[in-house]
Amino acid sequence: MSNLFSVFDPSTSNFNMSLNWISTWLGLMLIPTSMWLIPSRHSTMWSSLLTKLHNEFKILLGYKKINKGSTFLFVSLFSLIMFNNFLGLFPYIFTSTSHLTMTLTLALPLWVSFMMFGWINNTNHMFEHLVPQGTPAALMPFMVCIETVSNVIRPGTLAVRLTANMIAGHLLLTLLGNNGPTITHSLLWLLIIAQILLLILESAVAVIQSYVFAVLSTLYSSEVN
Template identity: 65%
Template structure:
């Protein structure tokens, strides 16, 4: 390992084609289990989470005919990120959500589609968003620049937020794990307990970051209406 960040580098390849990115599609292995006549408890818990998200997204998006089915897009986005975050916690499984290539390829097309739709179909509404209500006339030109910059950096902030949080937890667990060979038996036991607690924290972060990513994408879509 030449440097600490090399643990995130794709290492399995055939004919210079990185096969580590195929771990993104491991989510399809879990789909057949949802078609059993008697669903498992895990499936029931996951369905209850999806129904809760559907109600929350529907409340944010609205109930007009043009918004019907939009919540399914963000639920699918949540599921994809969540499965990749959780699978990345297992040993020898490539964490694709820790790379900007993964997170930016999700946030950029969504943001661009919202932006193009709003400028074409809701031009006046989009112009009105550039100047917040109650802004003094002297500050209006500056507010336009500030709002434009904040809109342009949205896909970057979404992608960096997801990747940075996944990288931080993995790096901390790797740093602590590499010190195990030079510790005493008592310290190794403490290290194992610490690693288990960190693993629980990372499991919570996997849920939270997938939820934050999808809910922010939903909020960005509501500005186009």
């Protein structure tokens, strides 16, 4: 079991140095070099993806309410999470997004800043969100409690959703991979095909979960305006 979970252990390191978390910032070392290279298909595709995300987040935030540059925060958040999700698919690389230390660090400050901004600047608007429109008077106290609880657990659900999806796929790949040396040769090709299909699924999950995290953060920010 210690070997199975060693990929998720932040304390495992080489040369008595805790170098695992450095993988989170490897992308920052690669970004400046791409600015000086001739645009390739890769850079063009990445630019078009970020442009589409910018336009979508701009619609979610609203044309009139949007502050200049606010969408770039969520586009950068999407890029950071997706890079770390993909990085964790490579062998022997620490997956930082599979830890609540990383995901809560992203979700909690965002949620706290949204709540502080909303309650300080738009107090009446925030009170309106506690009681949905058309709620009967008898149910209003219960709706206030339900809406308050659902609002408070938002950073936790954001963090746990990303962490659980990253851990589940990696554990499944590790469990199947550990059966490789003991499985018969006739079934080995089935294991290889299953691993390839799971790797494709995990690649899709890496993109989807980073997109979900960024979109939900954008929606939470749009509610406080």
